[in-house]
Amino acid sequence: MSIRIDRQRCVGCGKCAEICPGNLIIIDENKKAFIRDPRDCWGCAACVKECRFQAIKYFLGADIGGRRTIMYVKKENDLLYWFFEKPSGEKEVIIQNPNDNTTY
Amino acid sequence: MNFEVKMLKTDILIIGGGTAGCFAAITIAEKASNANVLIVEKANIKRSGCLAAGVNALNAYITEGETPETYLQYVKEDYENIVREDLVYTIALRLNEVTKKIEDMGLVILKDSNGKYLARGKRNIKINGENIKPILAKAVESKRNIKVLNHVNIIDYIVKDNKVIGTYGFSINSNVFYIITAKAVICATGGAAGLYRPNNPGFSRHKMWYPPFNVGSGYAMGIRAGCEMTSYEVRFIALRCKDTLAPTGTIAQEVGAEFVNSKGECYERKYGRPTTYNRVFSTIEEIKAGRGPCYLKTVGISKEDEQRLIKAYLHMAPSQTLKWIDSGKGPSVENVEIEGSEPYIVGGHSASGYWVDTKRQTTLKGLFAAGDVVGGCPHKYVTGCFAEAEIAANSALEYIKDKEFETLDISSIEQKLNEVQRFFNNTSPLYTTEELEEAMQKVMDVYAGGISTGYAYNLKGLQVAKERIEELLSLAQNLRAENTYQLMQIYELIDRLYVCKVLLHHLEARKETRWRAFQEFVDYPYKDDENFLKYVNSRFEDGKVKIIFRSLVKKDEVYEHKD
Numbered sequence: 237m238s239i240r241i242d243r244q245r246c247v248g249c250g251k252c253a254e255i256c257p258g259n260l261i262i263i264d265e266n267k268k269a270f271i272r273d274p275r276d277c278w279g280c281a282a283c284v285k286e287c288r289f290q291a292i293k294y295f296l297g298a299d300i301g302g303r304r305t306i307m308y309v310k311k312e313n314d315l316l317y318w319f320f321e322k323p324s325g326e327k328e329v330i331i332q333n334p335n336d337n338t339t340y
Numbered sequence: 341m342n343f344e345v346k347m348l349k350t351d352i353l354i355i356g357g358g359t360a361g362c363f364a365a366i367t368i369a370e371k372a373s374n375a376n377v378l379i380v381e382k383a384n385i386k387r388s389g390c391l392a393a394g395v396n397a398l399n400a401y402i403t404e405g406e407t408p409e410t411y412l413q414y415v416k417e418d419y420e421n422i423v424r425e426d427l428v429y430t431i432a433l434r435l436n437e438v439t440k441k442i443e444d445m446g447l448v449i450l451k452d453s454n455g456k457y458l459a460r461g462k463r464n465i466k467i468n469g470e471n472i473k474p475i476l477a478k479a480v481e482s483k484r485n486i487k488v489l490n491h492v493n494i495i496d497y498i499v500k501d502n503k504v505i506g507t508y509g510f511s512i513n514s515n516v517f518y519i520i521t522a523k524a525v526i527c528a529t530g531g532a533a534g535l536y537r538p539n540n541p542g543f544s545r546h547k548m549w550y551p552p553f554n555v556g557s558g559y560a561m562g563i564r565a566g567c568e569m570t571s572y573e574v575r576f577i578a579l580r581c582k583d584t585l586a587p588t589g590t591i592a593q594e595v596g597a598e599f600v601n602s603k604g605e606c607y608e609r610k611y612g613r614p615t616t617y618n619r620v621f622s623t624i625e626e627i628k629a630g631r632g633p634c635y636l637k638t639v640g641i642s643k644e645d646e647q648r649l650i651k652a653y654l655h656m657a658p659s660q661t662l663k664w665i666d667s668g669k670g671p672s673v674e675n676v677e678i679e680g681s682e683p684y685i686v687g688g689h690s691a692s693g694y695w696v697d698t699k700r701q702t703t704l705k706g707l708f709a710a711g712d713v714v715g716g717c718p719h720k721y722v723t724g725c726f727a728e729a730e731i732a733a734n735s736a737l738e739y740i741k742d743k744e745f746e747t748l749d750i751s752s753i754e755q756k757l758n759e760v761q762r763f764f765n766n767t768s769p770l771y772t773t774e775e776l777e778e779a780m781q782k783v784m785d786v787y788a789g790g791i792s793t794g795y796a797y798n799l800k801g802l803q804v805a806k807e808r809i810e811e812l813l814s815l816a817q818n819l820r821a822e823n824t825y826q827l828m829q830i831y832e833l834i835d836r837l838y839v840c841k842v843l844l845h846h847l848e849a850r851k852e853t854r855w856r857a858f859q860e861f862v863d864y865p866y867k868d869d870e871n872f873l874k875y876v877n878s879r880f881e882d883g884k885v886k887i888i889f890r891s892l893v894k895k896d897e898v899y900e901h902k903d
Binding site for chain 1: 382383384386387388389392393396448449450451466468470471490491512540542543544545546547548551552553583584648650651652654655658659661662663665666667825828
């Protein structure tokens with residue numbers, strides 16, 4: 237798994253660079269987030285969840301069975317919205333409520 | 341590039357702001373408001389370490405009907421009796437208390453209609469733990485006497501008269517070199533990933549279950565400082581969902597999925613008791629016999645169970661959820677293929693790490709340890725790390741009473757600074773850090789029981805590996821860094837090589853096969869209780885790894901370092 241940064245959406249706030257557990261993301265000379273080497277990405281999705289602009293998309297590499305679906309996350313009112321966009325254009329969303337103690 | 345030197349002082353220094361590090365800091369802050377604590381973390385405590393993605397269960401908990409004694413019994417049986425009973429038991433006594441504490445901090449634990457924690461098996465409880473690390477970070481931030489230094493890589497201890505009095509480190513984002521003095525140090529860094537060739541090279545070369553950013557630096561610093569280490573030969577190999585390397589326990593326990601081969605035959609008990617290592621071993625054996633691929637049998641589970649699994653993985657390994665959605669085949673219609681990871685050195689799951697006394701002090705005074713870096717105490721998991729962090733924190737507090745700061749030796753500082761600086765000055769190296777890392781992983785894979793040999797190794801191969809690791813350590817001295825990030829990568833490689841070196845000596849010293857797959861010595865294929873019902877320990881002295889055999893420590897003993 238790895239991430240792809242949408243440079244149109246990135247505002248260069250640096251939140252992703254601040255929290256990447258591998259120090260893999262930097263803000264480059266164009267004030268955009270840049271991943272030093274996507275092959276080193278662990279796929280923890282910490283940066284994906286931290287980005288308020290949904291500029292970071294997460295995907296599975298082809299060598300581990302990826303079929304081009306991308307995933308991104310939006311946090312709103314303490315809920316996590318996990319979006320899945322398939323190459324066909326079909327979309328799926330899973331909503332998580334971290335404060336609900338009756339269900340995952 | 342020249343470093344700007346910064347000197348810092350703190351009562352207690354904690355290296356690593358993961359599960360154990362944050363919890364140790366919080367414990368100290370609550371018990372002694374006048375003690376200053378400094379956490380130094382290589383990344384950022386908000387999402388660093390094993391729990392970056394989260395966790396969907398607390399795997400070490402004393403559920404109704406169970407006791408700390410039964411927990412100890414389970415760990416002993418799972419690890420063939422070679423565990424530090426004192427360490428496991430003192431952790432087991434605290435598991436429920438620390439669970440309550442993390443719940444009070446804001447962690448959501450799933451409950452049934454009677455308000456009781458939802459158990460998953462005998463020792464697990466279910467949580468909504470995607471945000472467990474941010475919760476810990478927030479608790480750290482709320483304490484006035486804790487300071488956090490993020491993005492700083494600690495490289496070595498400062499040792500004086502057999503006592504640890506501080507550490508050296510450097511910033512990853514700027515040219516600052518840190519010299520930190522402390523009355524006590526707690527090492528709470530992670531285990532070691534990336535020693536062996538990964539199961540999936542190329543684009544996803546670092547796609548392992550354990551954080552690839554935990555490279556065993558805490559171990560390596562201890563080795564270089566002459567600390568006694570234990571049980572490196574008990575490697576940990578995780579049985580994981582193929583490709584994503586997501587944990588399999590959630591599927592096995594949530595829906596009771598059986599392990600089946602390509603013929604649909606259940607093989608879990610075919611090779612003896614289904615211990616942690618035997619599940620890996622039996623899967624490898626089935627594949628070797630041509631009955632692979634192997635699976636967790638999920639076909640036919642209800643749509644409700646499928647949805648539960650899909651959501652559970654978002655708390656821990658979102659890649660697995662993505663894989664199910666991306667392929668359009670959820671676990672109810674397709675079994676989940678499983679495979680073994682490459683070997684890791686991880687004290688929290690198996691038994692490798694610092695040799696500590698019952699109070700979690702290492703063999704160097706003033707240096708305490710907690711979590712994955714502590715050996716002899718498998719199956720700690722998250723709550724065990726909390727419990728151990730509490731014990732280490734209490735011991736460190738007791739130790740610093742009436743202690744003054746030691747004075748630093750200027751010549752040692754200059755020597756260390758020159759040693760670090762030279763990586764910027766090295767010219768025209770023939771190899772890159774990445775190339776040497778790949779060379780190390782290849783040697784370990786082929787000659788020291790990696791995936792390519794079905795985790796088996798022999799004496800001749802270990803000797804070849806020992807020689808090559810020495811050569812790679814020597815070649816690493818000529819590497820060049822253009823910036824501090826690359827400097828960190830060089831130190832990560834060197835640290836991994838030190839861990840490999842110790843691991844190879846441990847593999848050679850235990851002349852038996854006790855934990856199939858985890859420790860598979862072809863020249864000695866059977867268990868030898870007569871000679872090896874003991875710990876294999878080591879100490880690095882004058883550039884050589886010296887092996888020490890030690891007798892087992894029982895549950896009610898209070899172990900103290902004597903020799």
